[in-house]
Amino acid sequence: MTMPTTDVKIDELSNEVASTKQLVVQKFGGSSVSDAEGIKRVAQRVVDAQKAGNEVVVVVSAMGDTTDELLDLAAQVTDSAPAREMDMLLSAGERISMALLAMAINKFGASAQSFTGSQAGMITDGIHGKARIIDVDPHRIRTALDKGHIAIVAGFQGMSRTTHEITTLGRGGSDTTAVALAAALEADVCEIYTDVDGIYTADPRVVSTAQKIDRISSEEMLELAASGAKILHLRCVEYARRFGVPLHVRSSFSQKEGTWVIPGAEEKFTIEEGVALEQPIISGVAHDRSEAKVTVVGVPDIPGKAAAIFQVIADAHSNIDMIVQNVSTHGTGRTDISFTLPIVEGADALTALRAAEGKIGFESIEYNENVGKLSLIGAGMRSHPGVSATFFKALSDAGINIDMISTSEIRISVVTSADALDDAVRAIHAAFELDGDSEATVYGGTGR
Amino acid sequence: MTMPTTDVKIDELSNEVASTKQLVVQKFGGSSVSDAEGIKRVAQRVVDAQKAGNEVVVVVSAMGDTTDELLDLAAQVTDSAPAREMDMLLSAGERISMALLAMAINKFGASAQSFTGSQAGMITDGIHGKARIIDVDPHRIRTALDKGHIAIVAGFQGMSRTTHEITTLGRGGSDTTAVALAAALEADVCEIYTDVDGIYTADPRVVSTAQKIDRISSEEMLELAASGAKILHLRCVEYARRFGVPLHVRSSFSQKEGTWVIPGAEEKFTIEEGVALEQPIISGVAHDRSEAKVTVVGVPDIPGKAAAIFQVIADAHSNIDMIVQNVSTHGTGRTDISFTLPIVEGADALTALRAAEGKIGFESIEYNENVGKLSLIGAGMRSHPGVSATFFKALSDAGINIDMISTSEIRISVVTSADALDDAVRAIHAAFELDGDSEATVYGGTGR
Numbered sequence: 001m002t003m004p005t006t007d008v009k010i011d012e013l014s015n016e017v018a019s020t021k022q023l024v025v026q027k028f029g030g031s032s033v034s035d036a037e038g039i040k041r042v043a044q045r046v047v048d049a050q051k052a053g054n055e056v057v058v059v060v061s062a063m064g065d066t067t068d069e070l071l072d073l074a075a076q077v078t079d080s081a082p083a084r085e086m087d088m089l090l091s092a093g094e095r096i097s098m099a100l101l102a103m104a105i106n107k108f109g110a111s112a113q114s115f116t117g118s119q120a121g122m123i124t125d126g127i128h129g130k131a132r133i134i135d136v137d138p139h140r141i142r143t144a145l146d147k148g149h150i151a152i153v154a155g156f157q158g159m160s161r162t163t164h165e166i167t168t169l170g171r172g173g174s175d176t177t178a179v180a181l182a183a184a185l186e187a188d189v190c191e192i193y194t195d196v197d198g199i200y201t202a203d204p205r206v207v208s209t210a211q212k213i214d215r216i217s218s219e220e221m222l223e224l225a226a227s228g229a230k231i232l233h234l235r236c237v238e239y240a241r242r243f244g245v246p247l248h249v250r251s252s253f254s255q256k257e258g259t260w261v262i263p264g265a266e267e268k269f270t271i272e273e274g275v276a277l278e279q280p281i282i283s284g285v286a287h288d289r290s291e292a293k294v295t296v297v298g299v300p301d302i303p304g305k306a307a308a309i310f311q312v313i314a315d316a317h318s319n320i321d322m323i324v325q326n327v328s329t330h331g332t333g334r335t336d337i338s339f340t341l342p343i344v345e346g347a348d349a350l351t352a353l354r355a356a357e358g359k360i361g362f363e364s365i366e367y368n369e370n371v372g373k374l375s376l377i378g379a380g381m382r383s384h385p386g387v388s389a390t391f392f393k394a395l396s397d398a399g400i401n402i403d404m405i406s407t408s409e410i411r412i413s414v415v416t417s418a419d420a421l422d423d424a425v426r427a428i429h430a431a432f433e434l435d436g437d438s439e440a441t442v443y444g445g446t447g448r
Numbered sequence: 449m450t451m452p453t454t455d456v457k458i459d460e461l462s463n464e465v466a467s468t469k470q471l472v473v474q475k476f477g478g479s480s481v482s483d484a485e486g487i488k489r490v491a492q493r494v495v496d497a498q499k500a501g502n503e504v505v506v507v508v509s510a511m512g513d514t515t516d517e518l519l520d521l522a523a524q525v526t527d528s529a530p531a532r533e534m535d536m537l538l539s540a541g542e543r544i545s546m547a548l549l550a551m552a553i554n555k556f557g558a559s560a561q562s563f564t565g566s567q568a569g570m571i572t573d574g575i576h577g578k579a580r581i582i583d584v585d586p587h588r589i590r591t592a593l594d595k596g597h598i599a600i601v602a603g604f605q606g607m608s609r610t611t612h613e614i615t616t617l618g619r620g621g622s623d624t625t626a627v628a629l630a631a632a633l634e635a636d637v638c639e640i641y642t643d644v645d646g647i648y649t650a651d652p653r654v655v656s657t658a659q660k661i662d663r664i665s666s667e668e669m670l671e672l673a674a675s676g677a678k679i680l681h682l683r684c685v686e687y688a689r690r691f692g693v694p695l696h697v698r699s700s701f702s703q704k705e706g707t708w709v710i711p712g713a714e715e716k717f718t719i720e721e722g723v724a725l726e727q728p729i730i731s732g733v734a735h736d737r738s739e740a741k742v743t744v745v746g747v748p749d750i751p752g753k754a755a756a757i758f759q760v761i762a763d764a765h766s767n768i769d770m771i772v773q774n775v776s777t778h779g780t781g782r783t784d785i786s787f788t789l790p791i792v793e794g795a796d797a798l799t800a801l802r803a804a805e806g807k808i809g810f811e812s813i814e815y816n817e818n819v820g821k822l823s824l825i826g827a828g829m830r831s832h833p834g835v836s837a838t839f840f841k842a843l844s845d846a847g848i849n850i851d852m853i854s855t856s857e858i859r860i861s862v863v864t865s866a867d868a869l870d871d872a873v874r875a876i877h878a879a880f881e882l883d884g885d886s887e888a889t890v891y892g893g894t895g896r
Contacts, residue, residue: 107526
């Protein structure tokens with residue numbers, strides 16, 4: 001009687017297969033699919049991932065210049081396009097790239113089906129141009145995977161729950177699509193393909209000795225992204241952290257491991273890496289030139305005024321970053337409130353503020369786009385006074401003037417003049433001994 | 449007491465408004481919206497139609513070269529694109545043109561919203577690339593009109609009922625979208641805008657003295673379209689006839705009246721135009737070089753063989769036009785069956801026939817693309833032997849050889865060699881005294 005032995009073997013085999021078969025979500029940006037050659041290269045990579053035994057879902061952006069070309073057409077027709085129609089127009093871009101990618105994959109002998117945002121179950125609110133995902137119902141994707149297909153999904157787009165209108169997700173939309181699908185499908189990993197090979201300790205265009213980070217916690221990555229590191233968008237990292245999705249940021253041009261972004265893994269890393277638990281771990285230096293500084297001058301120093309200002313900005317759908325309120329001075333009973341926000345949202349925010357001038361009762365508004373933000377990110381920073389001492393001494397030694405300061409548990413940020421920013425980044429990178437021995441690969445652009 | 453009088457006046461006024469307010473569906477092809485200037489010109493025309501007091505629904509094709517560009521991209525990626533993905537790709541074209549048109553209309557001070565085929569409720573079967581409309585549920589369009597919007601609808605596309613996949617309607621798809629929407633919305637008229645000013649008694653590129661037809665019945669238009677007149681597609685005319693939708697074919701470059709195609713209106717016209725009731729009314733001469741002639745040689749002359757052949761062709765989704773079966777000759781108990789079908793469907797049909805060779809038991813297949821079809825269309829033709837006598841004498845006098853003959857109540861068609869076709873068209877046009885005094889505008893291309 002050998003039957004029992006055979007049974008055990010089959011069980012072991014099926015267990016093994018079950019444990020190696022992974023569900024992988026791969027996201028490719030516009031620069032990876034900018035032409036037919038790029039699409040075929042991505043297709044081969046996707047097919048390889050399936051052949052390695054994985055279930056594969058691919059999220060794509062629009063091809064290279066498609067979005068710019070569509071925006072240019074719109075500008076030829078009108079200077080005031082309705083947001084609903086702009087979403088309808090731009091969502092055509094992913095439809096083209098995803099269908100072509102599906103065709104290329106089929107050509108390489110695998111089977112692929114493409115899905116629009118609404119077909120993939122990306123349910124959003126109704127704010128055209130910067131919609132938020134409120135639910136994901138990927139049952140058509142799950143069915144396609146069960147039938148052995150590779151599923152190609154349009155990044156950046158969804159459908160509003162109440163009106164069934166087509167929406168786009170705004171900046172970082174495709175990354176966020178990928179992470180949201182990975183969460184809903186309980187994927188093992190969400191791979192973000194880009195034209196650099198991972199996250200660096202600083203922008204290699206500014207700091208030539210910056211080093212690639214092998215692993216970083218979601219929390220630190222969140223601070224890096226919020227502080228201007230362009231490779232991953234803040235929304236995508238926030239989503240991944242909330243739903244526990246491991247991210248793997250890597251190059252679409254090489255097979256090398258990139259940077260793993262692991263939810264809630266700080267302590268584990270600290271122990272694994274063999275670093276003393278009490279030492280602060282500095283992850284990197286980020287910088288950002290995309291924000292403007294707004295100062296609302298002469299705000300009555302009474303409760304509710306700051307809240308009123310930020311409500312006006314929120315109603316204009318602008319995202320405020322740093323906030324500083326000076327103490328009430330000059331014996332006037334008035335104070336100044338400064339904050340930073342994306343330059344692209346500056347005009348709308350100013351218009352909204354001026355419309356509310358009577359209600360809030362401020363004296364004037366100052367607006368400055370010629371500023372830059374530098375952030376140092378690292379775990380356990382707050383409990384180590386030595387970190388901020390080193391930080392501000394380095395800036396002082398380099399002769400850098402500081403406009404605003406903001407700190408969190410794992411971050412110190414300062415606003416400087418835009419011109420001084422590169423020097424500041426190099427000074428901080430060196431002061432915290434992040435410089436590596438070799439020259440880093442230079443960063444490229446990012447997809448939408 | 450003047451109250452009653454006032455009441456009556458108000459009633460009269462509202463009656464008048466109700467009677468002049470029409471629901472108009474306008475269809476613009478790709479050549480009308482080939483660039484930003486074209487889109488703005490169409491937008492102005494659409495806005496004018498609404499300002500004149502109408503509810504307006506607009507169906508658009510993809511911009512000028514967009515479809516060719518997308519097909520070229522697909523060809524760079526694969527030589528065997530899955531039909532599902534080709535539909536996904538091509539449907540992006542209308543999404544671009546309709547969003548831009550909606551933007552331009554908004555710029556001109558009216559309010560427009562664009563809708564994809566599935567949003568507009570165009571429900572089709574699941575045959576990708578040549579789907580058939582099986583239902584139209586235009587409730588979102590009706591709602592948009594009720595709110596005072598102009599509704600822009602993507603031509604050429606729909607969604608399959610069972611699988612919810614995106615489909616395209618194939619040749620003549622945009623015209624058919626327009627007529628189907630007009631029928632579902634009970635529109636007063638469906639205007640088909642093109643780059644010529646109406647339907648002519650013959651193709652003006654072949655017959656320079658061809659005249660514009662002011663009014664024609666759906667039945668005659670059906671025969672003209674089926675016989676190769678390129679301005680209106682057969683499907684669109686069939687749909688309009690079945691649902692009683694009046695068509696108005698006109699130029700997007702002028703305000704002139706074009707050709708009205710009126711369902712079931714032959715007799716009324718005959719009386720109105722003051723022509724003697726017993727005279728045949730010749731509408732025009734159509735020709736067609738897009739078909740090939742297939743002869744299945746040596747088919748066993750037993751019941752069911754012809755049906756078997758045509759079932760094979762139908763299963764390959766090919767549309768057979770003319771059919772001629774020779775009498776069984778040579779004492780062989782075998783016969784030849786000839787038919788014509790679109791050249792683009794020739795390869796698939798031949799493959800299907802050859803695969804069925806064993807089952808059907810024919811001897812060989814002859815295939816000839818170098819043929820042309822000429823058709824004379826007119827009401828009351830069958831009951832006037834003089835018509836066919838004049839017809840065949842004119843061809844004989846011009847030295848034209850005839851390959852196949854087919855007739856209907858209001859049409860005579862012959863197949864000739866492609867080289868002889870233009871001479872044949874001119875001979876017939878002159879023989880039936882259709883020549884006008886002035887040179888006609890030359891025909892352009894047609895959209896999809």
